[in-house]
Amino acid sequence: MRRDLGARHWVRGLELGAGPQSSMAPLMLALADQVECSVYDPATLPAVRERNTQLLTTDDAQRLQYTSRDLRALEGRWDLIVMKSVLGGVHREHQSTLSDVHATLKHLIEDHLQPGGALITLDNGCTGLSSLFAPFGARRNGWRFFEERDFPEAQARYSFGVLSNFSAATRLGWVGHRLDDALYAFDLMFSPLFRRHAVHLHVYRREP
Numbered sequence: 001m002r003r004d005l006g007a008r009h010w011v012r013g014l015e016l017g018a019g020p021q022s023s024m025a026p027l028m029l030a031l032a033d034q035v036e037c038s039v040y041d042p043a044t045l046p047a048v049r050e051r052n053t054q055l056l057t058t059d060d061a062q063r064l065q066y067t068s069r070d071l072r073a074l075e076g077r078w079d080l081i082v083m084k085s086v087l088g089g090v091h092r093e094h095q096s097t098l099s100d101v102h103a104t105l106k107h108l109i110e111d112h113l114q115p116g117g118a119l120i121t122l123d124n125g126c127t128g129l130s131s132l133f134a135p136f137g138a139r140r141n142g143w144r145f146f147e148e149r150d151f152p153e154a155q156a157r158y159s160f161g162v163l164s165n166f167s168a169a170t171r172l173g174w175v176g177h178r179l180d181d182a183l184y185a186f187d188l189m190f191s192p193l194f195r196r197h198a199v200h201l202h203v204y205r206r207e208p
Contacts, residue, residue: 010079017086020047038069084122092142116208127196159197
């Protein structure tokens with residue numbers, strides 16, 4: 001993916017939708033000088049900060065800023081925006097359409113990226129095996145799972161996995177962590193054999 005972003009190193013990055021179990025901000029520090037790690041629920045900020053601090057050196061930890069932001073009421077512009085598992089929650093099934101998803105992506109690119117900036121999205125995919133996870137509560141809250149054709153044209157796109165489209169660790173604790181590891185190993189071996197994947201990554205750019 002680095003080649004899709006070019007050699008440019010950005011000044012300001014924003015992670016939208018970080019959570020106690022998942023934050024992309026530490027990885028974004030390789031691409032931007034300063035990164036704003038934002039959550040939707042302010043109550044989760046201490047847990048997110050603690051998790052990231054454990055992963056980073058003192059110097060790198062000081063390059064992160066923590067805020068609470070709502071994608072639907074966003075203000076400001078950044079060189080790099082990253083969202084993991086955000087679109088499916090904002091645009092849940094039976095409450096929105098794919099046209100709404102496309103409109104949100106267009107809005108982020110045109111109104112919140114600096115010229116030449118990049119938007120990276122990672123989203124849950126709908127596979128032929130997704131129904132197996134229903135007993136664990138997957139999709140019970142109307143979360144939207146995507147197929148590749150659901151997304152607008154992107155500068156780059158990658159898909160991976162068959163089983164790794166929900167987190168067992170958030171539901172089953174340490175047992176879930178072991179299950180996630182096993183599912184990941186399965187996906188490494190068998191992902192190339194499937195056409196529908198559990199994770200979709202897209203890179204969108206704003207013209208300079």
